[in-house]
Amino acid sequence: MIAAERYTEAYMINWESNVFPGILGRTCDRPCEPACRRGRVEEEPVAICRLKRVAADNKGEVKSLMPDAPAEKNGKKVALIGGGPASLTVARDLAPLGYEIHLYDEWHKGGGMMRTQIPAFRLPEEVLDEEVNYILDMGIHTHFNTYVDSLKEIIDKGYDAIFIGTGAPRGRDLNLPGREEADANVHIGIEFLANVAFEHVDKIGEKVIVLGGGNTAMDCCRTSRRIGGKEVNVVVRSAFETMKASPWEIEDAQREDIPILNNMPPKEFVVENGKLKGVKFGKVKAEYDETGRRKLVPTGEPDVFIEADDVIIAIGQDNYCPWIERDLGIEFGDWDLPILDKETFQSTLPSVFFGGDSAFGPENVITAVAHGHQAAISMHHYCEGKDVKERLAPMTNLVSQKMGIHEWTYDSFIADDLRYKVPHEDKAISLKERKVEVELGFSESTGFKEAQRCLNCDVQTVFTTDSCIECDACMDICPTSCITFTNNGEEEDLRTRLSAPAENLTQDLYVSEVLPTKRVMVKDEDVCLHCGLCAEKCPTTAWDMQKFLYNVTKAH
Numbered sequence: 001m002i003a004a005e006r007y008t009e010a011y012m013i014n015w016e017s018n019v020f021p022g023i024l025g026r027t028c029d030r031p032c033e034p035a036c037r038r039g040r041v042e043e044e045p046v047a048i049c050r051l052k053r054v055a056a057d058n059k060g061e062v063k064s065l066m067p068d069a070p071a072e073k074n075g076k077k078v079a080l081i082g083g084g085p086a087s088l089t090v091a092r093d094l095a096p097l098g099y100e101i102h103l104y105d106e107w108h109k110g111g112g113m114m115r116t117q118i119p120a121f122r123l124p125e126e127v128l129d130e131e132v133n134y135i136l137d138m139g140i141h142t143h144f145n146t147y148v149d150s151l152k153e154i155i156d157k158g159y160d161a162i163f164i165g166t167g168a169p170r171g172r173d174l175n176l177p178g179r180e181e182a183d184a185n186v187h188i189g190i191e192f193l194a195n196v197a198f199e200h201v202d203k204i205g206e207k208v209i210v211l212g213g214g215n216t217a218m219d220c221c222r223t224s225r226r227i228g229g230k231e232v233n234v235v236v237r238s239a240f241e242t243m244k245a246s247p248w249e250i251e252d253a254q255r256e257d258i259p260i261l262n263n264m265p266p267k268e269f270v271v272e273n274g275k276l277k278g279v280k281f282g283k284v285k286a287e288y289d290e291t292g293r294r295k296l297v298p299t300g301e302p303d304v305f306i307e308a309d310d311v312i313i314a315i316g317q318d319n320y321c322p323w324i325e326r327d328l329g330i331e332f333g334d335w336d337l338p339i340l341d342k343e344t345f346q347s348t349l350p351s352v353f354f355g356g357d358s359a360f361g362p363e364n365v366i367t368a369v370a371h372g373h374q375a376a377i378s379m380h381h382y383c384e385g386k387d388v389k390e391r392l393a394p395m396t397n398l399v400s401q402k403m404g405i406h407e408w409t410y411d412s413f414i415a416d417d418l419r420y421k422v423p424h425e426d427k428a429i430s431l432k433e434r435k436v437e438v439e440l441g442f443s444e445s446t447g448f449k450e451a452q453r454c455l456n457c458d459v460q461t462v463f464t465t466d467s468c469i470e471c472d473a474c475m476d477i478c479p480t481s482c483i484t485f486t487n488n489g490e491e492e493d494l495r496t497r498l499s500a501p502a503e504n505l506t507q508d509l510y511v512s513e514v515l516p517t518k519r520v521m522v523k524d525e526d527v528c529l530h531c532g533l534c535a536e537k538c539p540t541t542a543w544d545m546q547k548f549l550y551n552v553t554k555a556h
Contacts, residue, residue, distance in 0.1 A: 001013060001055070002051055002054055002055055002447055002448070002451040003448055003451040003452055003454075005444070005448070007054070007055050007058040007059045007060070008059045008060040008061075008062060008065075010054075010055035010059075011055040011056055011059040011062055012062060012065050014052055014055060015062070015066070016554075017369075017373075017552065018052070018366065018369060019085070019088065019089050019092055019131075019135075019369050019372075020085065020114075020131045020365065020369070021052045021053075021055055021056045021131075022052075022053065022056030022057070022127045022130065022131050023114060023123060023127060023128060023131055023365065024049065024052055024365060024366060025049060025050060025051070025052030025053025025054070025055070025056050025057075025441075026053055026122060026123050026127070026439065026441075027114070027118050027122055027123050027365065028049045028052070028364070028365065028366055029215075029246055029364040029365075029366070030048065030049045030246070031364070031366065031367075032048055033045040033046070033047075033048050033049065036048065036457075037455045037457045037528075037529050037530060038417075038419075038453050038454070038455055040480070040527060040529060041414070041416060041455075041529065042416060042417070042418055042419065044418070044419035045419070046419075046450065046451075046453050046454050047419055047420070047422070047442075047450050050422055050441065050442055050450070051442070051447060051450060051451055053441050053442070054441065054442050054444070054447035054450075054451075056127075057441055058444060058447075062134075063134065063137075066134060066138075067095075067096040067138075067556065068096065068138070069095040069096060069098070069138040069139040070096070070098045072098065073098045073099070073100050074097065074098035074099060076098075076099050076100070076160045076161075076383045077099070077100045077101075077102070077158065077159050077160055078090075078094060078099050078100070078101050078102070078159060078160060078161050078162070078163065078379060078383075079101075079102050079103075079104065079154050079157070079159040079161075079162045079163070080101060080102065080103045080104065080162075080163045080165065081104050081148050081151075081154065081162065081163070081164045081165065081166055082104070082105060082112055082164065082165040082166035082167060082356075082358070083103055083104075083105030083107065083109075083110035083111060083112050083132075083142075083144075084111065084112020084113050084114065084165050084166075084167055084356055084368060085112065085113075085114060085165075085356065085365045085368040085369050085372065086163075086165035086355035086356030086358075086359075086368040086369070086371050086372040086375070087103060087112070087163060087165035087355075087356075087372065088103075088110060088111075088112075088132060088135045088372070089355075089368070089369045089371075089372025089373055089376065090163050090165070090355070090372045090375055090376045090379065091103060091135050091136075091138070091140050092134075092135045092138070092372075093372070093373060093376035093377075093380075093554055093555040093556050094376050094379065094380065094555060094556075095135075095138040095139060095140065096138070096556045097380060097555065097556055099383075100141070101139075101140050101141060102140075102141045102143060102159070103136075103140050103141065103142050103143065104143045104146050104148050104154075105142075105143070105144055105146065106145070106146065106147040106148075107144065107145070107198070108144050108145050109129070109132070109144065110132045110135075110136055110142065110144075111128050111129075111132050112165070112167060112356075113167050113190075113357070113365075114128060114132075114365060115128060115197060116190070116193060116194035116197050116198075117190055117193050117194065117197075117216065117219070118219070119193065119196070119197070119219050119222065119223050119434065120197070120434060120435040120437075121222070121223075121226065121430060121434055121435065121436060121437060121438050122219070122437070122438065122439070124435070124437050125435070148323055149323045150323055150325065151164075151323060151324045151325060151328060151330075151352075152325050152328060155328070155351075159351075160351070160382075160383045161351050161352075161353065161379040161382055161383055162351060162352045162353070163352075163353045163354070163355065163375055163379065164324075164338075164352065164353070164354045164355075164358055165354070165355050165356045165358060165368070165371075165372070166321070166356075166358045167356055167357040167358055168317040168318055168319050168320070168357040168358065168361060168362045169190070169317075169320050170317065170318045170319070170320035171188035171189050171190045171191060171216075171313065171314070171315075171316070171317055171318075172188075172313070172315050172316040172317065172318060173188060173313060174211070174266065174313055174315070176266060176267065176268055176269060177267075177268045177269065178268050178269030178270060178271045178276075179269055181269070181271040181274065182269040182271050182276040182311070184276075185205070185275075185276040185308075185309060185310045185311065186269065186276070186310075186311045186312075186313065187310065187311070187312045187313070188312075188313055188314075189210075189212065189216045189217065189219075189220050189312055189313060189314030189315075190216060190314075190317060192220060192223075192312050193216070193219055193220060193223060196223055196227065196434070201227070202227055203227050203228045204224050204227050204228045204229050204309075204310050205228065205229070205308070205309020205310040206228060206229065206230045206231060206309060207229075207230070207231045207232075207278075207307050207308050207309045207310075208221070208224045208229040208231070208232045208233070208308060208309065208310050208311070208312065209232075209233050209235055209278070209279055209306055209308040209310075209311045209312070210224065210232065210233070210234045210235070210311075210312045210314055211235055211266055211279075211311065211312065211313050211314060211315060212234075212236065212313065212314035212315040212316070213234070213236035213237075213238065213242075213243035213244055213245055213260075213262075214243070214244040214245050214314065214315075214316070215244070215245050215246060215249050216314040216317075217234055217236075217245065217312075217314035217315075218234075218245050218249040218250060218252065218253045219249075220312045220314050221234050221253055221258050221312075222252065222253055222256055222258070223434060224310075224312065225256055225258065225431055226430075226431055226432075226433070226434035227434060229310075232258050233258070233259055233261060233306060234253065234258060234259070234260045234261065235260075235261045235264050235266070235279075235281060235306070236260065236261065236262050236263075236264070237263070237264065237265035237266075237284070237296065238262065238263065238286065238296065239262050239263055239286055240260065240262045242286075242294075243260075243262075252438065255424070255427070256427060256431065261281075263283060263284050263285060263286075263296075263299075264281040264282065264283060264284070264304060265281065265282050265284060265296065266279050266280070266281055267280045267281060267282050267303065268280040269311065270305065276308065276309070276310070276311070277307065277308075278305055278306050278307040278308045279305070279306055279308060279311060280303050280304070280305050281303060281304045281305075281306065282298060282303055282304075283298065283299045283300075283301040283302075283303070283304065284296040284297060284298055284299060285297060285299050316362070317357070317362045318335060318336065318361075319335060319336045319337050319357070319358055319361065320336065321336060321338075321358070328349055328352075329348055329349040330347045330348055330349045330352060331347075331348040335361060337359070337360060337361060338354050338358075338359070340354055340359055340360075341388075341389075342360075343374070343389065343391075344374070344375075344378040344388045344389055345359060345371060345374055345375040345378060346378055346382070346388055350382065351382065353375045353378055353379055354371075354375070355368060355371030355372050355374075355375045356368035356371055356372070359371055373552065373554055373555070376554070376555040377391065377553065377554070377555045379555075380555045391553060392553040393553070394550055394551060394552050394553055395549070395550075395551040395553070396548070396549065396550050396551075397548070397549040398460065398462070398546040398547070398548055398549075399546060399547045399549075400544050400545070400546050400547075401459055401532075401545045401546065401547055402535075402541070402544060402545070406536055408532060408535075408536070408545060409547075410456045410459060410532070410545075414455070414479055414529065414531050414533070417449075417452070417453045419450070419453070420442065420446050420449060420450045422439050422440070422441065422442060423439075423440045423441075424438055424439055424440060425437065425438050425439075425440060455529050455530055455531060456530060456531075456532070457529070457530040458530075458547060458548050458549070459530055459532065459545045459546065459547050459548070460530065460545070460546050460547075460548045461510075461523065461528065461530060461532075461534065461535070461543060461544075461545065462543070462544045462545070462546045463510070463512055463521060463523070463542060463543055463544075464541075464542050464543075464544070465512045465513040465514075465515060465521075465542075467540045467541060467542035468512075468515060468521065468540065468542040469539070469540055469542075470485060470515055470516070470517055470519070471539065472485060473534075473537045473538060473539065474534035474537060474538055474543060475499065476537070477533045477534060477536075477537040478499075478533065478534060479529065479531065479533065480500070480527045480528065480529060481499035481500040481527075482499070482500065482523055482524045482525075482526075482527045482528045483499065483521065483522070483523050483534060484497070484498040484499045484521070484522045484523075484524075485515070485517075485519050485520070485521055485522075486498070486519055486520065486522060487518070487519055487520070488511070488514070488519075488520045491509065494509065494511075494522065495509070498522060498524060500524065500527060502524040502526060504526040507524070507525055507526035508525065509522055509523070509524060509525070510522070510523040510524075510525055530545075532545045
């Protein structure tokens, strides 16, 4: 749709499942991109995440295309605790079904961690407000500036079902010498970001140390650069290659001249005359035992002291639910996480459901959205007295893309097209104002070219044994040597006799029925690009390209 400049339709296709195309087009962790088949031709997959932003930035009016909440309600009342992506997704799915929905959040606006933990230079407030309000405008009863300190009180209000999407709101701390004495200048990462977002904090010392190697640490160091930090260092206890931050987040920090120091665990907050002076670090290296378990061992090098006016600790987050009374019937397990059914997200108290980071620990926005979709189905079934485990199978379909002789509805030309770079705002401008968006997004022309890198892997190869004359034309034309005609055999042996050995044992082989020559056609799906050249070359249409549609069931 993007390649056809049909941005509004592209946006709505994405909105149906991902709910927040403009937000995710800027901030997603991109768990989909490693599966992209373009990565089998070049190093980089299609910029799926950034193309969502292209659709969002260029869309037309979309409000009229979204479902309305009916004026006549169904008589059921639902409470959502926490205003983040999981809760908003539940609201989006249940509102069109006539539920009276009440959303509680301690902040003055919805968005949850998308508002408090993603800096404005990555996610402008107007983009966040727009997509959050698409949902709130469905008639959601909002209770902002309301901190829920008792689940029992919510239960006593008579809701038919309750969804908890409060995230993982407690940042981890460090119990090191000098921590208490330095407290005034030591900040917890997620709290620091929230305080900056709501303008409770607008400055920091010139020398800043950020402890941690995840995405939160990257956001903290870049935020520090914008509110007064001139000498900002990120210090990580492990090696650079094992950092948890996304590679592009690390690149953005380095682009802003922020050094990342590795293999340096903190040992002590150095305080003199009641004032923080800096942090003392050890030097370590990684050693692995025979099971592959890593252990960080001292190198014997002298400790390193780094001066600091402020230190930000960004070493992880934990679930934190002191407001959930422990006598309500909700059982908790490790890490203070609720014990849930992993398919339905139902807790041991049947009317209470969880999702997002509060369900199974910190993940990302798109995972929280997925939780919300599934929890909404469960809540809908629960309120209707149905089995919450009941799920309609995803809707799937296959449709041939053949139009005429060697004519297809998609472009199958394969070219070595390197991924296009996203332009950035000039550093001299973006570092002066924390609300200036750094990534500028693809232009329409670049978005078109990036979309054209797509290999149409939703178009599947379908082989009809009876039509094959074993001319081997498909073998000859295949750019990845994924097709082989050979004698059948045990899988372990067969994998070694293909045009290119099939070494990925987790990917099944596509093996045909026996052909007239007693051979079989074997295709290694692991390296197939779905380019369709086999179908174009085939003189008998034994190969067909069929478009595969997969649509996960939603509550509505």
